[in-house]
Amino acid sequence: MKKVAVFGKPANGKSTLSKKLASATGIKLYALDSILYKPNGEEVTRKSYEEAHESILSSEEWIIEGFGPMNSLDSFNKRLEEADTLIYIELPYFVTYWLVTKRFLKGLFIKPEGWPDGSSVLKGTLESYKVLKLCPQFWNDGFLQRLEKLSEGKSLHVIRSVSELNSFVEKNVQ
Template sequence: MKKVAVFGNTGGGKSTLSKRLSEITGLPLHALDKIKYQSGGTEVPHEDYKRAHQKILETDRWIIDGFGCIETVWLRLNEADSLVFVDLPLCVHFWWVTKRAIAGYFKPPEGWPQKSPILKSSINSYRVLWLCHKYLTPRYREYIKQAQSTKSVYHIRSTQQISQFFELIENDASVEDSSPT
């Protein structure tokens, strides 16, 4: 596990998962929302975002959290050696977007740029929820089905599987730490 793409519908806890995964593995974390948006929520020029994304892909080790844009998501998934697809029931995504919207007024959401417009971003997340579920999630499911023969694939379908995923990763990390050098 050296190049990890964490992806899925909005509000699935990808940023929190990615942060913890980075802490466990020591891999550098790149939150795409912080690359694609400036403080205050202003989008960076598209070409600047694509250049920054490409520079990350060219490095040897990374965790990339988020969507970015349709143009870069497939590049990232192809380049990754490990895929973490957060595919929770739609109602869980919806509830977690709601919780994030409420909590965001007290503490900025994990993986979001400073001073992000919480209300505007949350309304957009509700719109994206259904569109992603209807159009992109089926494509993600098909992609990971094909990728299982060449990559490590973690398809997280329930909140319980998030805990199981970390147990698996922590056990793998301790095995790697104890192996002779």
């Protein structure tokens, strides 16, 4: 486990899991939202994002958490190819909708885990709901089949419950 990609739907615990994994392994964590957004919440230029992403991929070790720009699958696919460990968090949709709502309510008082500085929690929550509505077009059985083929020679973990999510690091990091 030297190059780890952690991905899945919004609010599925990617940031929390990735922080625990980075702490347990000593591998540097890169949250994609922190390179995709400026401190004021605006997206950086595509060129700036791609340069930062390429720089991370060229490192010897990394944990990259997140999906990246919604309108481009290139960086996501490249990350999956470069990774030796793929962690796909696929919680049921009713759980995900609850977690987005919970993150919003909690975010009224404290900044959510992994949330870009200066970004509106309300705006981000509304965007998360929009993304969730579109998720079945991407995060589906066809994606899982492609992922299984891509993962030959890699370690693939598909997390489907909150209890699996909470115990992942304890069970998978020696």
